[in-house]
Amino acid sequence: MFNYIYRLFRLKTIKSRLQFWGIFFVFLIGISSLIPTFFIISRGIKADQMNYLEQTVSLQSTAIENWFNERSSYIRTISNLNEIRNLDKERMKNILTSAVNLQSEFDMLTYINKNGFIEIDSSKSGAKIKNQASINLSDRDYFQEGKKGKEFVSDVIIARATGKPSIIVSCPIIDSQQQFQGVIAGVVEPRTVEKIMERMRFGKTGETYLVNREGVMITESRFIADLIKYGMVSSTARLNLKVHTEIVQKAQTNLSVVLPYSNYRGVESLGAYHWTQNGKWLVIAEVNQAEMLDSLYNSMFIIIMSILCIVAFVLYIVLKVSHHIERPLQFVLNGVRLIQKSNYKYRIDVKEVAPRAIEFQEVCSAFNLMAETVETTIHGLEDSEERYRTLIETSPHTVLVHSKGKIVFMNQEGALLFGANHPEELIGKDVISLVHPDSLLQVKERVASSYENKKQAELLEEKLLRLDGTIIYTETVANPITYNGNPGSLVIVRDITERKKIEKALQDSEEKFRLLAETSGDMITIHNVEGEYLYVSPACHRLLQYEMDNLLGKSAYLLIHPDDLEYVHNAFLTLQHVNYTSSTYRIRQKSGEYVWFETNLATIRTVEGALEKIVAVSRDITERKLLEQQLQEANHRLEMLSWRDGLTGIANRRFFDEKLESEWKRAARGSTPLSLIMIDIDHFKLYNDTYGHQGGDDCLKKVAETLASVPNRSGDIVARYGGEEFAVILPQTNNADALKIAEKLCKAIASLEIPHASSKVADIVTVSAGLATMLPTPFSNPAEVISLADKALYYAKESGRNQVQNFHEAIVS
Structure with missing residues (x-):
């Protein structure tokens, strides 16, 4: 258990552990008395605040209902006037004009005839409704209720006459024959209701507001400036902000609210609700939990400061004790730091720690x-690196590196081969400029293949x-x-070049061949079609330790390494159809050790063209093979470091950018879908603040x-996009399959159950994911799918995190 605590709090030093336990026991005593006090005070304040909120929301609901009842009564009085019932149009216009001026809460009063058309309108501004004769209101709820002889207060609707959000208070007109003649409708703007709501504001963060049954806010927020600042609305919350909070969800099912909860601004709050206007609107009163706890925090601050004073005193004592213990360890720590700075000669003088405990002396x-x-x-290691550098610089072969078609490195042997005094004379030159026109096409193809396919040539x-134009014959091998x-x-x-001259001489005369063979450093042999030695040059003794007579009449296959036997045999069979080939293989020396041979094979044919003999020119390339192997290993390590x-x-x-670009082009060529999932760890900054980097x-x-x-296909790519953000490339994956994978990824992370005490989503680490699927074309680019996935990720965060959002679903919702 102690080791777990030390790892959890990163208590790596004796000083830190002594400080921890001293502070722990002081805090244990303080918290044992602090926690009961905190909960008693907290429960009292919370109960008082809830009583106040419930009273506030009840009073607000009553005030709204009374206000609309008064407005309905006013409209009823107007509709019952004889001039109105008798449809005296001239008198009706005067009455409505006077009424709208007397009753300032109405923005407009209108008479709607029994067919649903506006005949008379009056507004405080005096403005007239344009094309009123064409505005049919017969389908409105308040008109339908009027035909039934009922008064009606509408929800917040967009008035067809004005195009503005409005609340309609209506009453039917019933003439003396008890026939329906239309309705008198009063138009009330939502800001008028907001004035009633503003009377009930309280504290620094308390507010009351109205939402309809769909959760849409129908009165302006007290914190509209903050909503605009954080991009939740553009100009007004009225009819533009849908409230998804817990209190709205509970109210819609008439359940009690679990407190505290996160309000529509994402702030932990206490609140109460009450339905008004026959369950049409929901009145909500809220206050930030932080404001409620201000008084509690003030009391707790005094207690905590007292505890901190005690902690400071205990810490002082612990520091004194730990200093005596820490001193010997400081010698070791200083030595480690010097080693980190490459000072490997530092040693601790054991005499200085002699008065300390024996354990410190042993350390x-x-x-x-x-x-x-x-x-x-x-x-x-430094000697090994120097030997590797010397190996390249002193190699008997030319070693060069080119990139973007330009020579960027060449050893001294290469400079001499191309007729230069120093490698610097060739650095920066176009590598193609050193190629003879006869080989130009194949060299260009090899260079392009090396760059694009990254395969060994x-x-x-x-x-x-x-440089002087002289032709040289070479053999080259290239590694990307x-x-x-x-x-x-x-x-x-x-x-x-010399070997080429020798081969040409062999073709001219067998005598010249034999003379050249005996003076060549390469091993030159002649074989029959079965592979038996007919002639062996003296170089065989130097290369294979055999005398010429030991090999004549024996099959060359007997000396070939078993793993290379089939390859060499196939090279011999190739000569049935071509006049020249080459092969690289291992051959056994007389001592039993194997060396690498590189052999060029040429044919001697009869007049009829049948294969008669095979001429082989071989040389020991063991040193070059070792160099190639070392270069391949170094290249592999560099490549691994470049993409991991x-x-x-x-x-x-x-690596992500490169793979997305290549997969995008491949999908565009094949007209297949490509999906991208952007993943972000929820509240990772808080995780770092809590658990350290x-x-x-x-x-x-x-x-x-x-x-x-999670992804089980070889073509799927999972990459770290940056910071706590990851990306998953899913080639040839449609949106439905990609959505399943995204949800599987989120569940897999949650199943880890990594503790996250500071998360506002859950008590474990969770992730949010944004998914986008596109069908790439030659005219689009990968940045588009990144942008769509990023937008979906942003929506997932805005919607509460710990979820997957599909870009198409995000746009629709």
């Missing part, structure tokens, strides 16, 4: 031993040019690499590992 001795080991290891003969973030190629060039995220081990942003890093690693384990 210092162990540190000195460790420092000596580190120094030896580092020097060994096989051994190939090429005609190159020295990344140079300064760009595609490049590492090329090894071997000069075979250093913290999480999954693909990084750079090390805890945050551990969280990121677990989340990344889990995300990477």
Whole structure:
């Protein structure tokens, strides 16, 4: 348990542990008395506040109902006037004009005839309704209720006459024959109701507001400036803000509210509700929980300050004690820091810690031993790096690197091969400028393939040019690499000009061939069609340790490494159809060891064209093979570092950008869908603040590992997009399948149950995900699907987090 506490609070030093336990016991005593006091005071304040809210919402509801009852009574009085009932149009107009001026709460009074058309209107501004004869209101609820002889107060609607949000108070006109003759309608703007609501404002954050049954706010918010600032509404909350809070959901089912809850501004609040106007509107009274607790915090502040004073005193005592213990360990810590700064010669003087405990002396001795080991290891690595550099610089073969078609590195042997005194004379030159026209096409194809496909180019003969124009024959092999973030190629060039001359001489005369063979450093052999040695040059003794007579008449296959036997045999069979080929294989020396041979094979045919003999020119390339292997390993390590995220081990942003670009082009060519999921850890900043950056890093690693384990197709890519944000590329995946994967990802993270005490969504780590699916075309680009997925992610956060939002669903809702 103690180790768990030390890991949890990162108590790595003796001083920090002594401080922790001293402070812990003081806080334990203080909190044992503080917590009961806190809850007693908190419950009292909360109960008083709830009583006040319930009284406020009840009074507000009564006030609204009384106000509308008075307005209905006023409209009823007007509709019962004889001039109105008798439809005296001239007198009706005067009455309505006077009435609207006397009753300031009405913005307009109108007479709607029995067919649903406005015949008379009067407003405080004196403005007339345009095209009133064409406005049919017969389908409105208040008109339908009037035909039934009933008075009516409407919900907030957009008035057809004015185009503004309005509340209609209506009463039917019944003539002396008890026949329906139309309705008198009074238009009340919602801001008039807001004036009634403003009377019930209280405190710094208290407010009352109205929402309809759909949860749409129908009165202006007290905090409209904040809503506009945070982009929740553009200009007004009235009819533009839909309230999804718990109190609205509970009210719609007449259930009690669990307090506190998050209000429509995302602030923890206390509140009460009451239905008014026959359940048409919901009156809500709310106050921020923080305001309620201000008085509680003031009382608790005094108590906490007292505890902190005691903690400070205990901390002072602990510091005195820990200083005596910490001093010997400081020697070790200083030594570690010096080693981190590459000072590997530092050693602790054991005499200085002699008066301390024996354990500290043993620690210092162990540190000195460790420092000596580190120094030896580092020097060994530096020597290895120097040997590797020397290997390339002193290689008997030309080693060059080109990127973007330009030479960026060449060793001294390469400079001499191309007729330069120093490699600097060739740096920056176009690599194609050194190629003979006969080999130009194949070299261009190899360079393009190396850059684009990142595949090793096989051994190939090429005609190159020295700076003075002289032709040189070479064999080249190329490995794709990344140079300064760009595609490049590492090329090894071997000069075979002399060998070419020898091969040509062999074709001219067998005598010349034999003479050249005996003086060549390469091993030259002649075989029959079964592979048996007919002639072996003296170089076989130097290369294979055999005398010529030991090999004559024996099959060359007997010396080939078993793993390479089929490859060499196929090369011999190829000569049935072509006159030249080459192969690379391992061959056994007389000592039993295997060396690498590179062999060029040419045919000698009869007059009829039948294969008669095979001429082989071989050389030992073991050294070059070792160099190639080392270069491949180094290239592989560089490539792994270039696309892997250093913290999480999954693909990084750079790899994500490259793969999205390539998958986008592939989807555009095949007309297949491509889906992208953007994922963000909910309230990760709060997680870092609570658990520290090390805890945050551990969280990121677990989340990344889990995300990477969910997609099960080889083409699916999970990458760290940046910070706490991840991205998943799903090629050839439609929206429905991608949505299932996104939901599976969110559930997988939640199943980790990583504690997150500061989250406003849950007590564990959760994620929000935004999904977008597109059908790429040659005229679109990947930035579009990133933008759509990012918008869906933003909507998921705005909608409460811990969820998946599909871009199409987000737009519709």
